[in-house]
Amino acid sequence: MEIVLGLFLVAAAATIGGVAARSFKFPVLIGYIISGIIFGAILPPSVKNISYFAEIGTILLLFSIGIELSLDRLYKFWKVAVIGGLIQILLVTFVSYLLLNLFGFNSATSIILSLGFSVSSTAVLVTILGEKGEMNTIHGGIMFSWALVQDLAVIPIMIFLPILGAFGGGGIVGLVAISLFKALLLVLGAVVLGKLVVPYVIHFVASANSRELLLLVSVAIALGTALIASFFGISPALGAFLAGVVISESQEHHAIFAETRPLRDLFVALFFVTLGFLVSPQVLLSHFFEIVMLAVLVIVLKALVVFIISAFFGFKGKTGVANAFGLAQVGEFAFVIFSTALGLKLISASDTSLGISVTLLTLIIAPLLFDKVVPFWRKVRDITSKWPALGKFFSSGEKRGDNAGIGFSDHIIICGYGRVGKWVGRALSTFDIPFVVVEYNQNVVNELTEGGISVLYGDPTEPEVLEAVGIRQAKAVILAIPDRVAQETLITYVQTVAPNVKIISRAHEDKDWEKLKTLRVDKIVQPEFEAAIEIVRSVLISKGKDRDEISEAVKSLRVSHSK
Structure with a gap:
């Protein structure tokens, strides 16, 4: 025993x-x-x-x-x-x-x-x-x-x-x-x-x-x-x-x-x-x-x-x-x-x-x-910037792709080109709306460069990177990254230096939605919730519900979700 x-x-x-x-x-x-x-x-x-x-x-x-x-x-x-x-x-x-x-x-x-x-x-x-x-x-x-x-x-x-x-x-x-x-x-x-x-x-x-x-x-x-x-x-x-x-x-x-x-x-x-x-x-x-x-x-x-x-x-x-x-x-x-x-x-x-x-x-x-x-990186970068020999080891390292012709205004900035950002970019390309991508995955940067899409490699939460893609002249910035801390950092900076730029952000979870609401983001999209809406819509159509009933049901769900 x-x-x-x-x-x-x-x-x-x-x-x-x-x-x-x-x-x-x-x-x-x-x-x-x-x-x-x-x-x-x-x-x-x-x-x-x-x-x-x-x-x-x-x-x-x-x-x-x-x-x-x-x-x-x-x-x-x-x-x-x-x-x-x-x-x-x-x-x-x-x-x-x-x-x-x-x-x-x-x-x-x-x-x-x-x-x-x-x-x-x-x-x-x-x-x-x-x-x-x-x-x-x-x-x-x-x-x-x-x-x-x-x-x-x-x-x-x-x-x-x-x-x-x-x-x-x-x-x-x-x-x-x-x-x-x-x-x-x-x-x-x-x-x-x-x-x-x-x-x-x-x-x-x-x-x-x-x-x-x-x-x-x-x-x-x-x-x-x-x-x-x-x-x-x-x-x-x-x-x-x-x-x-x-x-x-x-x-x-x-x-x-x-x-x-x-x-x-x-x-x-x-x-x-x-x-x-x-x-x-x-x-x-x-x-x-x-x-x-x-x-x-x-x-x-x-x-x-x-x-x-x-x-x-x-x-x-x-x-x-x-x-x-x-x-x-x-x-x-x-x-x-x-x-x-x-x-x-x-x-x-x-x-x-x-x-x-x-x-x-x-x-x-x-x-x-x-x-x-x-x-830590920002602190050391600021300190070592006075000595070029040391500063080069802590530089932000942002790098434009060969096709990153970033000189226009009224463009869209897409931060993150994963599952969400990719579809946004495809839609913007269909309507010939100018946009530039900020991405921290070098493999994605290489693919976009080969495809002729304007892209810049770097961390979108860094001021240098946002300035490099013309944040002050942009029409809107789309946050397709799931990291809430990164989102908050980016939102705060954009609202400070470019208050007229529209911010559209992805919310990964319900708690992220609540936090983004307090930050007064212009538009919040939660992919999981949108998927649920489409499932509900498909089920109601299969049950023979008319368009007005379906619209009312979807509207009710959106009101409930936004509370």
């Missing part, structure tokens, strides 16, 4: 911690770990001994990350992501190693902690970018690709850990050769099975049209590959990650991810709560200043390295700052590295606790830090 009791308490702790974290708009994994720290201090050791469930959580976590891996997306920014990402890992690891030595850690512990600190959280990054609607921006694409490279870099790191344990003993060269040979066999085996066997097995099972069978075969593949990896002396979680990468190329990978996600989330919660068990409150209290100092140093170091590398590849200004702030935190793979090293007896329990604490603190700071990208 101790196992059942342990699972119950861990599930309860995860629920409490997760709800609390979401209430403060933090990732749930932070709540899991903090609840694990609290419950771990009061629960007896026998109840906390459910590490095998946590190991399953690690396996399923890496399996799902492998499934989500997008090599196509990685290809778009491969230079800065692959070359820059690998350089960043090496630089951060090296400098962190030196700093940790200064703090008095031994060489093995310094190496392990440095490797863990060098990677960032893909999960937290995707969450932040998704919430802000910046996944398809230049900095969003770079950061996501960069994080994917870090995920892939965990493969050699996990292979390196057992080798590290051999230092001080004999036969280190032979062990390195054997470990690399085993890893090569595992990767080659995964590739061969992924091309010749796995797709057919998955397709055969999927043809049975059974969600349960698809879930079972997916879990079997993940656990089976983990078992084979363990047999080769390689981390089981790494084997599951390779299995996920193989499945990511199959047609059914979206369905597999959807089916395995609930099971993964359950065991991952167990994993992060049990990680919290490893954090000693005594270590937190006795090393509090050291933990805070290390977290700050890691964030500053990673941000500085990422910014310099981004600038070297030509991504300066706001994009470079966003990259730096977004990748400054330490990721969930650090937990895997620390726990694996602890299992190999390469690092002490107290140092593991310290490493997890530093990682946790950076994850708590991450969302708050990313909110300061624009204010």
